[in-house]
Each structure stands twice: as C-alpha cells, then as structure tokens.
Amino acid sequence: MKPSIRSIHAADAKLTMAHLFVAFGALFIGATAGLLQTLVRTGKFTLPAGIGYYQILTVHGVLLGLVLTTFFIIGFVLATQSKTAGAYSAGERKWAWTGFILMTVGVAITSTYILLNEASVLYTFYAPLMAHPGFYIGLALVVVGSWLEGFVVFRRHARWRRENPGERSPLLSYMGVVTMLLWLIATLGVAATVLLQFIPWSLGFTETIDVLVSRTLFWYFGHPLVYFWLLPAYMCWYAIVPKIIGGKIFSDSLARMSFILFLLFSFPVGFHHQLTEPGIDPFWKYLQVVLTFMVVIPSLMTAFALFATFEMRGRELGAKGLFGWLKKMPWKDVRFLAPFVGMLMFIPGGIGGIINASNQMNQVVHNTIWVTGHFHLAVATTVVLTFFGVTYWLVPSITGRKLTASMNKLGIVQTVFWAVGMLIMSGAMHWHGLLGGPRRSAFSEYAGNADTTSWGAYQMAQAIGGSILFVGMVLMLVIFVYLAFLAPKGEEEFPVATVSEAAVPTPKVLENWKLWIGVTCALILFAYTIPFIDIVQNAPPGSQGYKLW
Structure with missing residues (x-):
C-alpha cells in the first residue's frame, strides 16, 4: 500500500477540511x-431587490464574526491536536462529526432567516428587537455542536496525558484545550440568554424580556x-x-502561562462594553474596567516572546544591531508574511482596544464607526490574516498537496491587497468615528444633516478600501480552492516548532486544570454575582419588543 502523504490521519484531515469549507x-x-x-x-448605491441595509449588516456580522471564525478555529485546533497529540479515536471522531453537523445545521437555519429578512438584528441581536425564533434556535444548535467538539479536544488531551504520564503535554494540544475551554465557559452566557430569554x-x-439581563449575558x-x-x-x-523561520520557541512555560492568563482575565470584564448603560453600579463598572486592562500582561508577554524568537533566529543567521533580524526574515514566504502583518496590525488594534475600554475616552467613540474600525483591525486583520497564513500550509499539508511557488506569490499579493484595503477602510472608519459618524447606520439615515456634509470623503474611502478587500477575498478563495483540489500531489510541511534548549523547564502547575478552572470561576462569581443580583432585583418593567417577522 502506498504510504499517505497527508501530514495527519486521513480521517482527521477530512474532519478539518469540512470545517474549512464552511468557513x-x-x-x-x-x-x-x-x-x-x-x-x-456612500449614498450613491442602492441595494437591489428590496434587500435591506440591516439585513446585509446582520449577514456580514454573523457569517464573519461567528461562523468563519468558529469553524476555522475548531478545524485548526483539531488538526494541530491530531498532529501533536496523535490521531483521534473512531469514537472521538464520531462525536466531532456530530458536533460539526449540529453547527452546520444551526448555521443553515440562522442564515435562512437572516436572508429572508426575518432576523435583521445584527450579530449582537440586542433586545427589544425580536427576530424569528429560528434565528435563535439556529444559534443554540451552533453553540451545542461546538461544545461537543470542545469535549472531543478535552478528551484527546486527557487521553494523551494518561498514555504519557509525567511528560510535558504537546504545546499546541494544550493551547487548543485552553481555547476551547474559554469558548465553552463564554458561551454559557449566550446560551443562557438565548434558551431562557429569547426563544421563549x-x-x-413570555410577553416581556429583561433587556439589561440579556445584554449583560451577551x-x-x-x-x-x-x-x-x-x-x-x-x-x-x-x-x-x-x-517557518527556522528558529525555536523562546519559552514553553511563558507560552502556556500567557494562555492561562487570557483564560483568567477574559471573563470578568463584560461591563466595559456597557459603560453607558444605566442599571449597573458604577463601582462594578470601574472594577471590570481595571480587570480589562489585565489582559495587557499576556499580550506584552506574547510580544516579548515573539520578538525574542525573531532576534534569536536573526543572530543565528548573522544579524547585528537592534533591528538587524528584520533583514533575515523570510519575507518572500507567505506562511510568514501574512501572520507577521497580522502581528503588526495588532499594535494599533490593541491601542484602540485600550481606548474603547477606558471610561472617559470611550465616551468619545462609543457607538461611532470608530468601534467598527477597531474590530476590523483587531479581528478582520490580525486574526483573519493569520488564519490566511495558516491556510497556505495547512490545506496542502493535510490533503497531500504542495504549496506551489505561483500560489506563494499570489498569496503575497493577496496579503498586500488585504492589508492595504483594511488600512484604508479601517483608517477612514476611525477618523470618521472621531467626527461623530454613527455605528450601524446607512448613509441615507443622516445624509440630510448639514453637519455631516464633510463625511462623504470618509464614506468614499471606506468604499475604496472595501473594494480592495473584496479583491483580496476573491484571491483568497481562488488560492483555497486551488490548494484543496488542484495543487500537485506532494508532501507539504506541517510546521511545528520545538522549544529552545535554553528555555527553563515548564512548571507542572500550569497543567493543573482544576486549579485554573477554579480560579476562573471564582473571578467570574466575584465580578458578576452581586451586580447581577442587583440587576434582577431592580429590573424595570420588561419590553414587548419589535418583531421583524
């Protein structure tokens, strides 16, 4: 029998590719x-066939912010765990496929009602707007399906530890566990509001819904x-x-600690999105704003570790001086270029996040299109460009094909289109927001205001940037289809770095899951119990809402 040239088990590869096709x-x-x-x-284009602006706004937010990211992330986590911890068992794959099917059915149901214009409530689906019940039922299926896949990741990691007692677990499997654990704990909130409030x-x-409770859970x-x-x-x-650059991981323990800190500091901070809402005591808003800034610590740890890795590799190749390593990086390798551009974009994206989380500065940009620009830097550039960088090697590696030189060059072009388009569009959004341009609003809703006549240039810049981004999207789809179906057969590297010999040993306490889950739950209870009780006890009369269907 001819040996497989896939980098992971064929059944695991098919499972991963199924997620990527949806993504x-x-x-x-x-x-x-x-x-x-x-x-x-821009005010110069009208949607055809009676399509509504908020209808496409909901499509955009749900499919990119939730569907693209969730399916890609789970597929990526499954592939990296299969590569580093070993293939999944038949039973584990069965549960993963069950979860995938539930998620896909949920996406189909939710998307159907959005496209029918019966759920134009945006991806935040704030009450008192009411969508068709199918919208919420579909979301619930997506969440439940993702839980099943998360438990598969947990089980595979636990099985590796049982089979390899006393050994340090694979870093990528460990990171996958933290990622899915964060998702599972986070979605308890949205599952609660969907199942207990929105669906009934x-x-x-029920005739009413507590708006503040629903927004707090969201x-x-x-x-x-x-x-x-x-x-x-x-x-x-x-x-x-x-x-990819030929180096090694700077520190295994620093990487694991940064992921644990993200797990701890991600949850007790939701009130910083609700700073302008009445009904929440200012003390708890203040506390959660302070806790929000704690995520700066693992972010700076990550920046230090990454640039230490770049410098170490650069010096191995003969680089000198503070920035000599820049000349030694493989800039013509799209597998490096796309993630690196994503890293750079996270610098202004992170600064924007600090502004959004700051009470006084948030008042300037709250509910303006600045916030939209920030999301497009942090998520649609930093995260998505990194995902694209992963796609260039992951797809051919697990399908037994090659990343050809022509596709590598086209990938570099795609990266440039995406980065330039996003800089133009997001930059215009940020500046427009500082001038008061509203978030979530079409041009026609404020074009008659004499104070907004100077906004046209920013709207046009957004359209230009969006058009460049669209070209980048088309290029990415062409590359994805080629790598999945048309690229020549061959063996492509699934790049997994080893830890530097100079790194200190990893403390075993970092894999004490009972401890870290317990601390996470304690932080959540501390930050939410008293204010949530106060919200419920002092709730105003519920809202009847506005049905869109």
Missing part, C-alpha cells in the same frame, strides 16, 4: 455583504469571544511561525 463559504457571503455596506454608505419570548411563551460572552478569536492566532505565532 470559506462564510467568507465569500459575508465579505460580499461587507462590500455592499460600504457602497451603500420570540415564541410568545457581553459576558462577547468580550471573551475576542480572545477566542485571538488565541488560535497566538497558537500560530508561538508554535508555528518559529518553525
């Missing part, structure tokens, strides 16, 4: 909706969602990029 399908539809939004906001309310079983989920997006990018930066 890139979501990219196509969601990015198209994004382009249409930027065109509408939309079905008519943002309990909404902020750690950002780190669920980021952690897989960090997995690539910590454990994949060093191998």
